[in-house]
Amino acid sequence: GESVGLHLPTLSVQEGDNSIINCAYSNSASDYFIWYKQESGKGPQFIIDIRSNMDKRQGQRVTVLLNKTVKHLSLQIAATQPGDSAVYFCAENTGGFKTIFGAGTRLFVKA
Amino acid sequence: DADVTQTPRNRITKTGKRIMLECSQTKGHDRMYWYRQDPGLGLRLIYYSFDVKDINKGEISDGYSVSRQAQAKFSLSLESAIPNQTALYFCATSDWRRAYNEQFFGPGTRLTVL
Numbered sequence: 131g132e133s134v135g136l137h138l139p140t141l142s143v144q145e146g147d148n149s150i151i152n153c154a155y156s157n158s159a160s161d162y163f164i165w166y167k168q169e170s171g172k173g174p175q176f177i178i179d180i181r182s183n184m185d186k187r188q189g190q191r192v193t194v195l196l197n198k199t200v201k202h203l204s205l206q207i208a209a210t211q212p213g214d215s216a217v218y219f220c221a222e223n224t225g226g227f228k229t230i231f232g233a234g235t236r237l238f239v240k241a
Numbered sequence: 242d243a244d245v246t247q248t249p250r251n252r253i254t255k256t257g258k259r260i261m262l263e264c265s266q267t268k269g270h271d272r273m274y275w276y277r278q279d280p281g282l283g284l285r286l287i288y289y290s291f292d293v294k295d296i297n298k299g300e301i302s303d304g305y306s307v308s309r310q311a312q313a314k315f316s317l318s319l320e321s322a323i324p325n326q327t328a329l330y331f332c333a334t335s336d337w338r339r340a341y342n343e344q345f346f347g348p349g350t351r352l353t354v355l
Contacts, residue, residue: 139281162341173245173331173346174284181341219283223342231283 142238149207151235153220156201160222160230165194165205168217168234177205177218207237215239244268245347247332253353260319262350264332271337273315274344275299275307278329287330290315291337322354 143149155163161182166174180187180194180203187194193206203220217234245266254260264273272291276284286299290309304326306318319326329351333344 164343166346171348173333173348175346176343179341179343228286229342229344231285233281233283 139233140236140238142240143210144240145210145212147210149205149210149214149237149239151205151207151218151220151237153203153205153232154201155203155220155222155230157222157224157230158198158201159224162223163194163196163203164221164223164229165192165203166219166221166231168219170216174219210237210239212239212241245332245334245345247330247347247350249350250348251351253355254322255355256321256323258322258354260322260352262317262330262332262352264315264317264347266313266315266332266334266345266347268334268336268345269312270334270345271312272335273309274333274335275305275315275317276331276333277301277326278331278349284331287317319352319354322352324354327352327354 164179165177167177168174178189178192178194180196185196191208195204217236219234220232221229223229248263274289275287278284285301287301287305288299288307289297293309293312308316329349331349332347335342335344
């Protein structure tokens, strides 16, 4: 069945280091992928997205990589800051309304 | 960011009680969604609506109902709350004019059913 999963439930990084959060998806028909950030007490917020015709997209301090061959998605955060501490979700959809969310990875940033 | 608001933010109730959660949005989006979030699980879709009075079941609609009487409002009801409906509930919106479905979420309602 369709699923979007994350390799690690928690990730701890030192402030200033780069963070990499991974995600696996199983629906080869998915053509749009999104990363959301959820801070404590708040709803998920859009970080960055990527379409299936791309393999890399960069934002401010964040980069998303898509490997369709192995159905893998990753979020890279450069120079991780305390404010980056949150739960990060990957999500996929097939161009319609239906979005499938992963369980999330909690990122801890150590000062 | 108050584009999508939810009330109440926290609610404790007893088994068997009827509960209504409200969602309002000022984004002008036509599509609205209700999700629940449980520890260790991703967001799961309860109901969604593409327009006023349009209602569609999601993957876990049993025990819930919704109402969309205006474009800006989408309410979720638990007709007779049970303890396993204890969860964090999120409302979201999206714009049909976008080919890809970026959703905008409210701050969530934490519901506890005793």
